[in-house]
Amino acid sequence: MSIMSRRTVLTAAGAAVTIPVAGSGARAAAPAAGRQSPGVYRYKVGSFEVTALTDGLARRPLDAGFVKNAPLEDVRKALEDAFIPTETLPITFTALVVNTGSRLVLIDAGTGGRLAPTAGQLYENLAAAGVDPKAVDTVLISHFHPDHIGGIRLKDGTLAFPNAEVVVPEAEWDFWMDEGAMSRAPAGLVNAFKIVRAVFDPMAKDVRRYKGDTEPAPGIYAIPAYGHTPGHMAFRIASEKEQLLVWSDVTNHPALFVRNPGWHAIFDMDPEMAEETRRRMLDMAATDKLLVSGYHFPFPAVGHIAQRSVREFAFVPEQWNPAL
Amino acid sequence: MSIMSRRTVLTAAGAAVTIPVAGSGARAAAPAAGRQSPGVYRYKVGSFEVTALTDGLARRPLDAGFVKNAPLEDVRKALEDAFIPTETLPITFTALVVNTGSRLVLIDAGTGGRLAPTAGQLYENLAAAGVDPKAVDTVLISHFHPDHIGGIRLKDGTLAFPNAEVVVPEAEWDFWMDEGAMSRAPAGLVNAFKIVRAVFDPMAKDVRRYKGDTEPAPGIYAIPAYGHTPGHMAFRIASEKEQLLVWSDVTNHPALFVRNPGWHAIFDMDPEMAEETRRRMLDMAATDKLLVSGYHFPFPAVGHIAQRSVREFAFVPEQWNPAL
Numbered sequence: 128m129s130i131m132s133r134r135t136v137l138t139a140a141g142a143a144v145t146i147p148v149a150g151s152g153a154r155a156a157a158p159a160a161g162r163q164s165p166g167v168y169r170y171k172v173g174s175f176e177v178t179a180l181t182d183g184l185a186r187r188p189l190d191a192g193f194v195k196n197a198p199l200e201d202v203r204k205a206l207e208d209a210f211i212p213t214e215t216l217p218i219t220f221t222a223l224v225v226n227t228g229s230r231l232v233l234i235d236a237g238t239g240g241r242l243a244p245t246a247g248q249l250y251e252n253l254a255a256a257g258v259d260p261k262a263v264d265t266v267l268i269s270h271f272h273p274d275h276i277g278g279i280r281l282k283d284g285t286l287a288f289p290n291a292e293v294v295v296p297e298a299e300w301d302f303w304m305d306e307g308a309m310s311r312a313p314a315g316l317v318n319a320f321k322i323v324r325a326v327f328d329p330m331a332k333d334v335r336r337y338k339g340d341t342e343p344a345p346g347i348y349a350i351p352a353y354g355h356t357p358g359h360m361a362f363r364i365a366s367e368k369e370q371l372l373v374w375s376d377v378t379n380h381p382a383l384f385v386r387n388p389g390w391h392a393i394f395d396m397d398p399e400m401a402e403e404t405r406r407r408m409l410d411m412a413a414t415d416k417l418l419v420s421g422y423h424f425p426f427p428a429v430g431h432i433a434q435r436s437v438r439e440f441a442f443v444p445e446q447w448n449p450a451l
Numbered sequence: 452m453s454i455m456s457r458r459t460v461l462t463a464a465g466a467a468v469t470i471p472v473a474g475s476g477a478r479a480a481a482p483a484a485g486r487q488s489p490g491v492y493r494y495k496v497g498s499f500e501v502t503a504l505t506d507g508l509a510r511r512p513l514d515a516g517f518v519k520n521a522p523l524e525d526v527r528k529a530l531e532d533a534f535i536p537t538e539t540l541p542i543t544f545t546a547l548v549v550n551t552g553s554r555l556v557l558i559d560a561g562t563g564g565r566l567a568p569t570a571g572q573l574y575e576n577l578a579a580a581g582v583d584p585k586a587v588d589t590v591l592i593s594h595f596h597p598d599h600i601g602g603i604r605l606k607d608g609t610l611a612f613p614n615a616e617v618v619v620p621e622a623e624w625d626f627w628m629d630e631g632a633m634s635r636a637p638a639g640l641v642n643a644f645k646i647v648r649a650v651f652d653p654m655a656k657d658v659r660r661y662k663g664d665t666e667p668a669p670g671i672y673a674i675p676a677y678g679h680t681p682g683h684m685a686f687r688i689a690s691e692k693e694q695l696l697v698w699s700d701v702t703n704h705p706a707l708f709v710r711n712p713g714w715h716a717i718f719d720m721d722p723e724m725a726e727e728t729r730r731r732m733l734d735m736a737a738t739d740k741l742l743v744s745g746y747h748f749p750f751p752a753v754g755h756i757a758q759r760s761v762r763e764f765a766f767v768p769e770q771w772n773p774a775l
Binding site: 159161162163164167169181209210227245257425426430443445447 | 481532
């Protein structure tokens with residue numbers, strides 16, 4: 128019994144045509160799914176349950192300006208070494224829901240679907256994960272770039288997490304909400320200022336601001352990581368002697384900026400300070416063998432920093448654990 | 452308004468006690484999910500749609516016999532370098548569903564839940580992926596080890612894919628179904644022979660056998676990859692100038708056996724032949740920059756083989772694409 132499904136014959140015109148041949152199991156295949164499966168991944172940090180959720184991706188055309196201080200050919204070579212497209216960089220967004228047992232905390236809120244048609248998946252992935260947006264107690268923000276705060280509001284402007292307190296870095300608030308800073312902003316930043324105002328103006332009195340080296344949510348500690356933005360924060364999540372370093376945008380794509388900590392992404396507002404922060408965090412993560420989640424790491428955006436030599440680092444993704 | 456949720460006070464006995472303090476959003480967090488999200492990941496190979504599905508994992512205690520020709524301390528060091536547990540190795544199982552447009556082909560069938568309580572997830576992940584087991588046309592088997600054929604039958608012995616033709620390597624059939632080979636089998640292999648018989652005996656007349664260098668399903672070509680078992684097969688899936696190399700058990704865990712092609716896993720029945728196959732396939736995958744799926748690669752079990760130097764290889768996982 129053969130299921131070899133094709134006979135190739137030649138038509139009068141000489142073109143090859145395949146003719147289906149019925150076998151025992153022969154039928155049209157089930158239709159293709161045509162879409163990705165939900166991007167949801169869980170892991171424990173002590174008694175805390177962390178759920179990583181992809182918001183999707185935006186494809187960034189690579190040009191000489193993306194890495195400001197490296198030749199484009201070096202950037203492309205780094206991507207080629209990682210088997211990543213070299214014409215457009217797929218930059219992904221991964222938000223975290225942390226269930227501390229007493230609070231349901233969302234760390235960064237995704238793009239809200241405003242950045243690219245391939246992003247804005249956070250809400251459907253929350254649904255796939257069984258997380259009701261109304262049950263989120265706290266939306267904890269690392270910094271005010273649009274891909275981190277956009278998702279606080281749905282496209283119609285209503286709050287995506289209506290019962291959550293929104294908790295933001297004080298230094299971010301002070302910078303982005305300052306009229307003077309907005310008036311001095313270069314053209315490329317004006318839209319980011321506008322999004323900040325659209326998100327926060329209607330709720331300004333309810334937004335709680337936190338400082339570095341405090342505990343903005345139970346068991347979640349803020350680590351100043353300035354440079355990417357003026358008030359950019361990383362987080363240390365600690366429970367029962369386990370910890371997770373959430374480093375937000377200390378690096379963008381690890382194939383570029385973990386491998387080359389001295390490279391300056393166009394998104395870093397103070398590149399020298401961002402590099403200093405990056406080197407400090409890489410050293411800490413590698414030395415202490417910390418589990419690290421990065422917002423722009425490939426999903427599920429968690430792993431370790433391996434130190435290959437004195438100044439050479441690599442991101443090692445955590446092995447997917449099918450049994451939590 | 453503060454949501455800082457705890458005040459720490461000292462009891463008379465001096466123990467710290469945390470007291471919840473109600474804030475605006477204060478309530479008990481939603482219950483923890485307590486289980487992993489489905490492990491389902493899709494990618495295209497030309498016009499074919501591939502769906503990777505985890506069947507879960509088994510934890511293998513590491514002892515001096517697991518890698519037969521390397522000191523245990525070297526094995527542990529390799530795992531430590533990859534940030535993988537060094538006491539027990541988490542070995543995962545990833546089956547593929549290939550929708551060719553004309554056939555729905557399952558490549559290897561998982562453990563059937565007989566190997567470990569943390570495995571046997573294939574059926575629920577098929578459901579999560581929206582794949583009806585009754586719609587599977589072909590179950591294509593790489594070799595006859597229990598973690599690849601066990602899932603052909605449910606625990607009650609009925610066929611898990613009742614409408615599928617089961618297609619197996621002829622050399623595997625000839626070896627495992629041979630009474631003499633079974634009578635000569637070392638104690639450690641007797642159970643594997645028994646599982647082969649339990650799976651295939653009731654359906655023997657309906658099983659189609661294929662040879663190497665043939666096309667056992669449309670667009671899926673069998674590549675002899677002997678050594679791991681006598682008739683072990685890899686596959687080349689080709690569609691519209693794209694291809695995927697499915698290399699089955701050419702390596703077990705890549706952190707061990709891609710990094711160290713000369714290491715012999717206890718599962719390799721002819722270790723020298725398996726090593727020769729492994730080196731040939733690693734060379735081919737690296738030279739041609741092939742996309743490779745391995746049954747025991749960490750989920751979603753797809754990526755590339757990077758060649759770092761003449762004899763040094765590494766597995767580079769594919770970046771998760773949230774937008775198919």
